Amino acid sequence: GYDILYILGNGNQYLHPQSGPGTLxxxxxxxxxxxxxxxxxxxxxxxxxxxxxxxxxxxxxxxxSVTLNVTIKPLKSSLNRASRFFVxxxxxPESEPSPSLSTAVAPGSVSTEQIxxxxxxxxxxxxxxxxxxxxxxxSNEELQATNEExxxSNEELQSTNEELQSVNEELYTVNAEHQRKIDxxxxxxxxxxxxxxxxxxxxxxxxANLRIRSFTPAIAQTFSLLPQDVGRPLxxxxxxxxxxxxxxxxxxxxxxAGGKTIxxxxxxxxxxxxxxxxxxxxxxxxxxxxxxxxxxxxxLRKELEALEVARQSQQYLNIMSGLLVxxxxxxxxxxxxxxxxxxLGYTEFELLGRNWFDTCLPxxxxxxxxxxxxxxxxxxxERLTSYENEIVTKAGxxxxxxxxxxxxxxxxxxITGTISSGLDITERKEAETALQQTSHQLRVITDNLPxxxxxxxxxxxxxxxxxxxxxxxxxxxxxxxxxxxxDIVGLERYEWAKPYIERVLSGEPVSFEAQGPSILxxxxxxxxxxxxxxxxxxxxxxxxxxxxxxxxxxxxxQALQNTTRQLQTITDNIPAWIARLGPDYHFRFVNKKYSRLxxxxxxxxxxxxxxxxxxxxxxxxxxxxxxxxxxxxxxxxEDQFPDPHSMDPFTVQITYLPDKDNDRIKGVFSLxxxxxxxxxxxxxxxxxxxxxPNWIYVYSxxxxxxxxxxxxxxEELGYTVAEIQAMGDQMLPLLMHPDDWARQPDHWAKLxxxxxxxxxxxxxxxRHKDGEWRxxxxxxxxxxxxxxxxxxxxxxxxxxxxxxxxIEQALQKTEQQLHLIADNVPARIAYIDxxxxxxxxxxxxxxxxxxxxxxxxxxxxxxxxxxxxxxxEKPYIDRVLSGExxxxxxxxxxxxASDSxxxxxxxxxxxxxxxxxxxxxxxxxxxxxxxxxxxxxxxxxELRETIHSVGEDPPDAKAQE
Numbered sequence: 001g002y003d004i005l006y007i008l009g010n011g012n013q014y015l016h017p018q019s020g021p022g023t024l025x026x027x028x029x030x031x032x033x034x035x036x037x038x039x040x041x042x043x044x045x046x047x048x049x050x051x052x053x054x055x056x057x058x059x060x061x062x063x064x065s066v067t068l069n070v071t072i073k074p075l076k077s078s079l080n081r082a083s084r085f086f087v088x089x090x091x092x093p094e095s096e097p098s099p100s101l102s103t104a105v106a107p108g109s110v111s112t113e114q115i116x117x118x119x120x121x122x123x124x125x126x127x128x129x130x131x132x133x134x135x136x137x138x139s140n141e142e143l144q145a146t147n148e149e150x151x152x153s154n155e156e157l158q159s160t161n162e163e164l165q166s167v168n169e170e171l172y173t174v175n176a177e178h179q180r181k182i183d184x185x186x187x188x189x190x191x192x193x194x195x196x197x198x199x200x201x202x203x204x205x206x207x208a209n210l211r212i213r214s215f216t217p218a219i220a221q222t223f224s225l226l227p228q229d230v231g232r233p234l235x236x237x238x239x240x241x242x243x244x245x246x247x248x249x250x251x252x253x254x255x256x257a258g259g260k261t262i263x264x265x266x267x268x269x270x271x272x273x274x275x276x277x278x279x280x281x282x283x284x285x286x287x288x289x290x291x292x293x294x295x296x297x298x299x300l301r302k303e304l305e306a307l308e309v310a311r312q313s314q315q316y317l318n319i320m321s322g323l324l325v326x327x328x329x330x331x332x333x334x335x336x337x338x339x340x341x342x343x344l345g346y347t348e349f350e351l352l353g354r355n356w357f358d359t360c361l362p363x364x365x366x367x368x369x370x371x372x373x374x375x376x377x378x379x380x381x382e383r384l385t386s387y388e389n390e391i392v393t394k395a396g397x398x399x400x401x402x403x404x405x406x407x408x409x410x411x412x413x414x415i416t417g418t419i420s421s422g423l424d425i426t427e428r429k430e431a432e433t434a435l436q437q438t439s440h441q442l443r444v445i446t447d448n449l450p451x452x453x454x455x456x457x458x459x460x461x462x463x464x465x466x467x468x469x470x471x472x473x474x475x476x477x478x479x480x481x482x483x484x485x486x487d488i489v490g491l492e493r494y495e496w497a498k499p500y501i502e503r504v505l506s507g508e509p510v511s512f513e514a515q516g517p518s519i520l521x522x523x524x525x526x527x528x529x530x531x532x533x534x535x536x537x538x539x540x541x542x543x544x545x546x547x548x549x550x551x552x553x554x555x556x557x558q559a560l561q562n563t564t565r566q567l568q569t570i571t572d573n574i575p576a577w578i579a580r581l582g583p584d585y586h587f588r589f590v591n592k593k594y595s596r597l598x599x600x601x602x603x604x605x606x607x608x609x610x611x612x613x614x615x616x617x618x619x620x621x622x623x624x625x626x627x628x629x630x631x632x633x634x635x636x637x638e639d640q641f642p643d644p645h646s647m648d649p650f651t652v653q654i655t656y657l658p659d660k661d662n663d664r665i666k667g668v669f670s671l672x673x674x675x676x677x678x679x680x681x682x683x684x685x686x687x688x689x690x691x692x693p694n695w696i697y698v699y700s701x702x703x704x705x706x707x708x709x710x711x712x713x714x715e716e717l718g719y720t721v722a723e724i725q726a727m728g729d730q731m732l733p734l735l736m737h738p739d740d741w742a743r744q745p746d747h748w749a750k751l752x753x754x755x756x757x758x759x760x761x762x763x764x765x766x767r768h769k770d771g772e773w774r775x776x777x778x779x780x781x782x783x784x785x786x787x788x789x790x791x792x793x794x795x796x797x798x799x800x801x802x803x804x805x806x807i808e809q810a811l812q813k814t815e816q817q818l819h820l821i822a823d824n825v826p827a828r829i830a831y832i833d834x835x836x837x838x839x840x841x842x843x844x845x846x847x848x849x850x851x852x853x854x855x856x857x858x859x860x861x862x863x864x865x866x867x868x869x870x871x872x873e874k875p876y877i878d879r880v881l882s883g884e885x886x887x888x889x890x891x892x893x894x895x896x897a898s899d900s901x902x903x904x905x906x907x908x909x910x911x912x913x914x915x916x917x918x919x920x921x922x923x924x925x926x927x928x929x930x931x932x933x934x935x936x937x938x939x940x941x942e943l944r945e946t947i948h949s950v951g952e953d954p955p956d957a958k959a960q961e
Contacts (some may be wrong), residue, residue: 002026002042005084013061014068014089026087033128034059034068034089040131041072042085043138049074054127056092056120067092202274202295205281210234210252210291213281219295241266243276251278252291265298273302323401323422326408329377331356331370334417343424345394362392376407376418383407388425400426450548455534457542458505460485497529504531504543509823509843513550526554532820577641577652577672580659580940583630585610585619588667589940597641614641622654629656629668638675650676695776695798698783701748702792705729716800718769737773740764750914751782752791755885758782758911775801826925831910833918834881836861873905880907880919889926902930 003024004015015029023029027039034057041052054070068089075084202219206212212230219225223237234249243266251262255278264276274295281290323340327333333351341348344360351359357366357373369389375381384405390398401422408417443466446453452468462480470476473488485501486494497514504510510531528550534541577597580589587594590605598605598613611619618639625635635656640649652672659667695716698708705728714724717735727734733741740763747762754760759781765773776798783795822829823843831840841856841864849856849864861877862870869892876886886907893901906922 002085004029011089013063014059030059032059033057034070036128036131036135037070038072038087040127040134041070041087043134045072045074045085049076054124056124204293206234206252206291206293207281208256208288208290210249212237213290219293241268241274241276248278252293254278255280255291256288258288273298323420323424325356325420325422326417327356327373327420328417329415331373333359340422343393343399344391345397360391362390362398365389373418376405377415379407379415399424400429452545452547454545455542456485456501456545458540460501462488463542500529500531501543504533505540507533507535507540509533511824513554514547526551530824532824575674577670579670581610581626581668581670583665583667585623585626587613589943625654625656626668629658630665632658632660632665634658641672650674651679694800695796697796697798699780699794699796700792701752701794702786703729705731707793717766717774735766737765737767747780748794751780751794754782754911755883755909756782757885757908761912777801828921828923830921831918832861832877832921834916836877836881838864839918876905876907877919880909881916883909883911883916885909901925901927903927 004026014034015026016031017023017029027035030038037054037057041054044052051071051073053072057068057070058065059068060066068091071088071090073086073088075086197217201216203216204212204219204223204225205214211233212225214230215223215225225237229237234252243264247264251264254262261280262278264278265273266276267273275298277294277296279292279294280288281292283289323343324335324337325333325340326335333354333356336348336351338348341351344351357370361369372381372384372387376384384403387403387405388400389403390400392398402425403420403422405418405420407415408419410416447467449466449468452472453464453466454462454469455464457463461482462485463482465477465480469480469488473480475488480488489497500510500512510529512529514527514529526549528548530546530548532544532546534543574591574593577594578589578591579587579594582588586607586609587605588607590602592602594613595602595605600608600613605613609619610622618641621639625637628635636653638651638653641652651674653675655671655673657669657671658665659669695709695713697706699705700707713719714721724731732744736744744764747760751760759779762778762780763775764778765775768774778796778798780794780796782791782793784791784793786792819842825842826844828844828848829840829842830838830845833839837858837860838856839858845856845864848866851859851864856864865873869890872890876888880886886905888905890903890905891901892903902925904924904926906924908920908922910917910919
């Protein structure tokens with residue numbers, strides 16, 4: 001080899017490139033003695049593996065002849081063998097030319113320098129000769145080896161010639177066979193050409209390098225192929241399909257790698273659809289040697305798919321419950337779903353092509369809605385969501401619809417119209433209005449309650465306050481709402497109440513009596529403060545505050561501890577008419593309220609008959625009830641007392657209780673309470689009932705018709721007033737489903753046989769005017785009975801369960817409020833199921849057990865109230881679980897004293913479809929009531945003793961004798 005790898009300095013001046021093919025061989029580019037010297041040196045270095053040096057070597061350059069020192073060093077590899085060489089050419093300075101050897105020199109005139117030059121030339125000549133001899137020997141050896149190789153080659157050529165003779169004979173045979181194959185291939189090629197021309201399937205054959213082998217005429221237009229394109233790469237083609245070249249190339253490479261057939265659906269820029277299949281090109285031996293692309297026209301299949309999509313879209317429009325309208329750029333209806341046409345009162349055919357604004361909008365809304373439509377068509381608004389406006393039906397009825405609008409565009413992006421989906425929210429709007437009315441009514445109610453009611457959020461800012469706060473502070477609600485409670489009640493009062501506020505904000509209901517510093521200018525000595533946390537998702541959002549002035553109650557409680565005369569004074573100030581009647585209907589005791597009613601003194605009334613005081617008409621009305629009380633029955637009824645001042649009667653609720661002594665009835669206690677205000681509140685409740693969105697009705701079993709209905713049932717069901725009136729007492733048989741009407745007598749029979757306050761759940765179907773059967777649930781109870789005790793009227797509430805979800809949510813909220821109220825009433829309320837396990841208990845049950853709140857639920861009743869108390873209540877529990885409402889009194893040990901407490905227990909069964917599911921338990925502490933009764937009895941005894949001491953025997957005493 002000896003190729004040049006690198007040149008340092010001006011070494012290229014010694015190189016002489018030869019004409020012909022270019023080369024880097026150093027020996028070929030050196031000339032003369034320098035070539036011979038370097039060749040010999042390299043041979044020595046290879047043999048000896050040592051550095052070699054030569055001096056005085058003559059050579060020629062472009063600038064003339066020069067003398068060089070030549071040094072050749074081996075560059076050893078890791079095997080300690082020379083594979084590369086370093087050749088250093090060091091030019092020597094030019095000296096004066098030596099005199100020619102042919103010049104005669106006198107023996108004594110040869111200088112030492114001349115002798116040295118001659119010696120160097122002689123040494124060089126010897127070395128050069130030695131190198132030449134070595135080269136000749138090497139060349140001789142190479143020639144001998146070449147001669148031997150030529151001899152062997154000659155022998156091989158002789159044998160090859162013989163083989164070629166036999167091969168030539170075989171070629172004649174193969175040539176004839178090839179000619180036959182060529183004829184067959186020509187025929188097959190003609191068949192293939194005709195097949196390609198006649199088929200409508202486009203096919204491209206590619207080789208392993210993705211170059212075109214051939215193609216069918218059907219694909220020429222799609223790929224713009226010409227016959228001269230055969231052999232071109234696939235990437236050079238210009239085709240008009242929407243498939244990218246990368247995807248097509250990737251699919252072809254996958255097939256060449258042994259993948260399975262790949263299919264694409266593609267479309268030309270002319271809008272024609274093709275199924276592109278990429279398949280392997282197999283040789284006769286089964287090897288993959290290319291790719292086959294087939295293009296199958298699927299336009300017909302696409303048309304069928306489009307028809308199917310259109311059919312499914314129409315089905316969706318047919319079942320869509322909302323309103324779907326498509327408008328063109330002129331606002332004309334181009335499509336509307338059946339439900340939307342039905343809502344508008346038209347057929348689809350009537351609406352298509354009509355202007356939406358002129359046909360379906362009330363005149364006062366056309367300008368506004370058309371302006372929004374214009375902005376949509378101009379592209380100023382991309383889409384609208386929850387846009388509300390009114391529409392008008394064919395019958396002139398206004399309906400409120402919430403719209404979602406989107407734009408329709410053509411393939412060029414030009415806006416061509418709108419598509420709008422709407423939801424009829426008329427009922428929701430009406431419900432929102434009703435909610436506002438209810439909120440107003442709630443405000444009126446809270447403003448008239450005897451106390452201050454407020455709501456404070458978790459940051460201690462006032463968010464709600466009733467009128468009591470306005471009267472107290474002199475500030476309006478707007479001035480108070482949002483302010484810190486400290487700014488309302490003052491720093492001193494706030495610091496005093498701060499511990500209770502922190503407790504309620506931690507989730508604990510707090511009730512306490514406040515006494516001491518007053519709020520602003522209020523002079524309340526005692527207040528009962530109840531703070532109830534507002535908990536949502538386990539987090540306290542704030543708290544409700546109810547503050548009631550209990551100064552009078554505290555004073556009354558203190559007065560109860562005084563003498564009998566003080567007790568009499570309290571009795572005289574009770575807001576009720578209290579009296580005791582003897583068996584002869586004469587007054588034996590009255591309070592001052594009775595004396596003021598009769599305009600007589602207490603002494604004048606004692607001993608007078610009732611008819612002299614209240615009149616014969618009143619006595620005739622009350623005598624049957626008094627007789628029932630004298631027979632041992634507690635009787636309550638309503639009547640009217642004459643007002644001595646205005647002479648206008650007012651309504652009272654009178655209760656007659658038998659006065660028993662050792663099971664002997666000595667008279668009757670009469671307690672009359674003014675219920676005029678209660679009646680007014682009842683009327684208010686009726687007004688609220690009228691606003692209730694559910695059907696509340698009273699059905700007369702005697703007349704077989706509704707005698708009260710809070711809503712127009714005809715409007716709810718799509719009937720006119722005249723149509724409902726024409727039905728008369730046949731309304732239920734006509735409107736109720738026949739199967740449900742057949743079960744109605746059994747349902748009424750259960751109601752008639754039920755106890756008072758039993759509520760029955762009843763499901764049935766009512767036919768809407770449009771023929772739809774709408775399910776309802778009624779909760780019914782006996783509202784009024786005939787004189788013989790049989791059921792006369794049924795009170796019911798009917799709910800349309802089409803919107804059951806909304807009702808369930810409202811019911812859940814109501815249940816939370818009910819629990820909140822139940823947890824703050826001074827009584828224990830619980831619900832026990834038929835297995836005698838507690839399913840609900842208010843907070844008043846917490847002191848009865850050491851269980852944490854909430855762990856009582858699901859436990860047996862005897863574990864919560866104790867075995868001893870459970871054994872006392874067990875007979876009554878058995879009775880209530882048999883369907884009987886039970887009320888009884890029970891004595892229990894006091895929690896903090898040695899005396900016993902008295903409790904009034906009421907068990908009410910829960911009946912569902914005639915079966916007892918469980919019962920409600922109401923336990924009220926009546927210890928104070930019992931104590932008051934004992935004191936009244938003692939007062940009566942003292943009164944009799946006083947009368948006896950003045951010489952008059954009371955009628956009761958004579959009766960006892």
